[in-house]
Amino acid sequence: MIPYAEPFKIKMVELLKRTTREEREKLIRDAEYNLFALKAENVYIDLLTDSGTGAMSDVQWAALMRGDESYAGSRSFIDLKATIEELLGFPYMLPTHQGRAAENVLFSAILKEGDIVPGNSHFDTTKGHIEFRKAVAVDCTIDEAFEVNYEHPFKGNVDPEKFEKIIREHGTEKIPLFILTLTCNSGGGQPVSMENIKQVSAICKKHNIPLYFDAARFSENAYFIRTREEGYADKPIKEIVREMFSYADGTTMSSKKDGIVNIGGFIGLHDPKVYEKCMTFNIMFEGFITYGGMAGRDMSALAAGLRESTEYDYLEGRISQVRRLGERLIEEGIPILKPIGGHAVYVDALSFFPDIPQSEYPGQVLGIELYIEAGVRGVEIGTVLVDRDPISRKNRYPKLDLLRLAIPRRVYTDNHMEVVVWGLKKVWERRHSCRGLEITYEAPIMRHFTARFKQKG
16 A cells, blocks of 8 residues: 655745744743744744645645736635535625634624623634623533543534523523534534534524534534544545535634635625625625625635635645644653644643643643744643633633644644654653743733733742
């Protein structure tokens, strides 16, 4: 059998800068221990996010050059709209400059103070937009999702009874939508099964609650359905995707993930009345309804990227690299969230640093120490990210405190991943000497982007 290799070849390279450990110690100290505040040129391997950091294909670059920059009704918009309808089934589409912009437009149209928004571990911007409007995000994810070593194939799944309980307690008039995140980023890049999508859709239909997908990584979710769920092994990814979205009333998407572009997002809808409400806010916040904050060239590249990301060969190459990194870390005894997710490996900071309490932000500590050791930048998905309770202003302590290593699409080689493994091994060897952190500055919402820290002791 021929050994597996990536389904692409490299046409262009970008040179990376190496720094010394002493330089990195000063750089992270000057950044007040916030990894977001580092200059990218001082990061050797950047796993902060897979959002907008992927490498576009030759087909996408060709589409970029053919972009139509007409203000209204451009050819690029028409192509993107047709692609979204073909792949996802939505006849109405509004482009936005990125995913959080899509959330801003949609929530401005349908969300009000006091509303309840259930979902499966809402991500940071989603929860931020909900709480900014004085509504409440409620997590209905299955309990197994929070057991780090439990090998459940679909840890992004919703617990139907938790959802039904929310309906009984608050009534349907307080629930304007259910948000299903595919794959579930805050829960470790874990997928949602088709069976669970059907279950959630049935509950939503029964109670007349619209079901919306946060579809940033929808094609990765489809890959896991094909490889883990009975009855889908021989189905094309595009067919699985179309079935997934047949159960949704609408979607928001950050196209910077499974659209494989550097900027962009959109709202997809079935309901013309919701579309009309969103149109006004899209014009106010983003731009005219046929460009919405995106250049024509980016819409053209996105249309090509959506088609590419729903091909099995692309997904097998992308997810295999993530899987190999996770397997290497397991081999070296590094505690990670299992099973390995689609876009990232999540290191279990609570197990990594048993001596550092959550009040001293172990996930953030691990990110800092990995940067110092190897020049690798990840991102904390834990106590810093989940923020304070909007009412009591006390820290919220999640069940999982993680360091996410998000791998950009088609960017790094497996040799780069070995540097990540080496760096984590070195930190693991000195883990009992690492110090916790305290926050010296934080914004009132989504604090993790700009917070400043100092080391304890």
